[in-house]
Amino acid sequence: MKISERVRRLSPSVTVELNAKIAQMLGEGKDVIKMNIGEPDFDTPDHIKAAAKRALDEGFTKYTAVPGILGLRECICKKLLADNKLTYKVSEICVTAGAKQAIMNAVLTIAEEGDEILIPIPCWVSYESMVEIAGAKPVLVPTKEDFRLDFDAIEQAVTERTRGIIINTPNNPTGIVYPKEDLERLAALADQSDFFVISDEIYEKLIYEGARHVSMASLSENAWEHTITINGVSKAYSMTGWRIGYMAGPGPLIKKAAGLQGHMTSASNAIAQKAAQEAIGGPQESVELMRREFDKRRLAMYERLIQMPDITCQNAEGAFYLMPDVSAYYGRKAGGREIKNSVDMAAYLLDAAGVAVVPGDGFYAPKNIRLSYSNSMENLMRGLTRMEEALKGLRGF
Ligand code: PMP
Ligand code: GLU
Numbered sequence: 001m002k003i004s005e006r007v008r009r010l011s012p013s014v015t016v017e018l019n020a021k022i023a024q025m026l027g028e029g030k031d032v033i034k035m036n037i038g039e040p041d042f043d044t045p046d047h048i049k050a051a052a053k054r055a056l057d058e059g060f061t062k063y064t065a066v067p068g069i070l071g072l073r074e075c076i077c078k079k080l081l082a083d084n085k086l087t088y089k090v091s092e093i094c095v096t097a098g099a100k101q102a103i104m105n106a107v108l109t110i111a112e113e114g115d116e117i118l119i120p121i122p123c124w125v126s127y128e129s130m131v132e133i134a135g136a137k138p139v140l141v142p143t144k145e146d147f148r149l150d151f152d153a154i155e156q157a158v159t160e161r162t163r164g165i166i167i168n169t170p171n172n173p174t175g176i177v178y179p180k181e182d183l184e185r186l187a188a189l190a191d192q193s194d195f196f197v198i199s200d201e202i203y204e205k206l207i208y209e210g211a212r213h214v215s216m217a218s219l220s221e222n223a224w225e226h227t228i229t230i231n232g233v234s235k236a237y238s239m240t241g242w243r244i245g246y247m248a249g250p251g252p253l254i255k256k257a258a259g260l261q262g263h264m265t266s267a268s269n270a271i272a273q274k275a276a277q278e279a280i281g282g283p284q285e286s287v288e289l290m291r292r293e294f295d296k297r298r299l300a301m302y303e304r305l306i307q308m309p310d311i312t313c314q315n316a317e318g319a320f321y322l323m324p325d326v327s328a329y330y331g332r333k334a335g336g337r338e339i340k341n342s343v344d345m346a347a348y349l350l351d352a353a354g355v356a357v358v359p360g361d362g363f364y365a366p367k368n369i370r371l372s373y374s375n376s377m378e379n380l381m382r383g384l385t386r387m388e389e390a391l392k393g394l395r396g397f
Pocket of ligand 1: 038097098099100101124168172200202232233234240244245
């Protein structure tokens with residue numbers, strides 16, 4: 001059997017693979033507390049489900065236009081204007097099967113063999129692979145100690161082959177929210193060196209501590225021209241399984257991206273599009289309720305984490321992750337087992353404490369582990385108590 005080099009080189013998504021393993025363990029009746037996956041634990045709000053049921057009852061079950069139904073794209077345009085000060089026409093929107101496909105579309109549309117795409121690290125697990133699938137070269141750029149963009153590093157990394165940079169604010173896994181002045185500086189650089197900013201804003205609604213989400217493309221006409229805005233319904237409306245995201249950008253680029261999608265997956269699911277239209281255009285109360293709940297969990301988890309011996313943790317301003325630095329434990333042993341890195345630490349916490357976390361290595365954060373607070377407060381607190389006990393084992397108690 002011959003597998004293409006392109007696919008052979010890929011390692012599976014760390015987050016997706018780990019989640020499948022945890023699902024299997026839970027299915028076998030194992031006692032595991034999930035803090036691994038980046039998916040809201042709430043149910044999709046009822047009015048959104050009702051829209052999907054209506055679509056089914058009305059027989060809305062056929063192919064739609066590849067870039068999405070007009071009603072949904074109109075809702076997206078209104079939302080982008082009202083929430084993000086972004087002016088897009090319906091012809092500048094392409095609805096996709098999740099934000100994941102929107103990012104993949106964007107990368108394939110702007111980059112080819114030999115081109116370079118910058119990725120500030122730590123970063124979400126899929127960006128690097130997406131660039132590799134496109135045949136382009138991912139250029140990993142370090143961020144500052146507080147995970148803000150490091151412009152010296154970015155400027156150094158830009159070459160004449162740079163076609164884009166993928167940014168994610170609010171950020172998975174760090175929880176940082178990029179301030180407006182950093183985005184302005186990046187916009188100026190994108191204009192000067194003529195590359196695109198793929199701006200992944202999937203966590204925009206989950207924001208805390210008075211932080212403000214600024215959309216890259218809202219900064220100026222130049223910024224708009226150099227930005228592909230990525231968003232979707234997975235996180236804000238707890239709709240991960242519905243698979244609806246979108247990309248917005250200059251018309252000619254979006255048209256080409258939709259052409260590409262027409263060959264790969266065609267339009268996204270018709271029923272899910274109707275549900276997404278209700279999510280984006282309908283009542284928004286559920287978003288704030290979920291955000292407040294996430295905020296409470298974030299604060300409670302942060303307080304517990306910083307009290308754990310030899311653990312440091314930066315608080316998050318957005319998304320639903322905390323990323324404690326556990327590297328002080330590297331080199332320590334429990335029961336003859338040495339913790340050498342974040343992968344060992346995550347495996348140890350799973351085996352010794354029944355707590356599922358993602359190793360930071362998957363995000364280019366080798367000193368850290370990622371804890372998602374998309375679980376009930378009760379489960380999170382139980383999980384942290386177990387984690388505390390397991391860490392005692394490593395301190396020789
Ligand atoms: N971007 C980031 C940063 C993510 O964490 C995720 C994970 N869900 C996605 C994009 C993809 O989201 P979707 O479910 O819309 O494909
Ligand atoms: N984005 C989520 C995470 O980081 C979901 C899994 C994935 O698609 O990577 O855990």
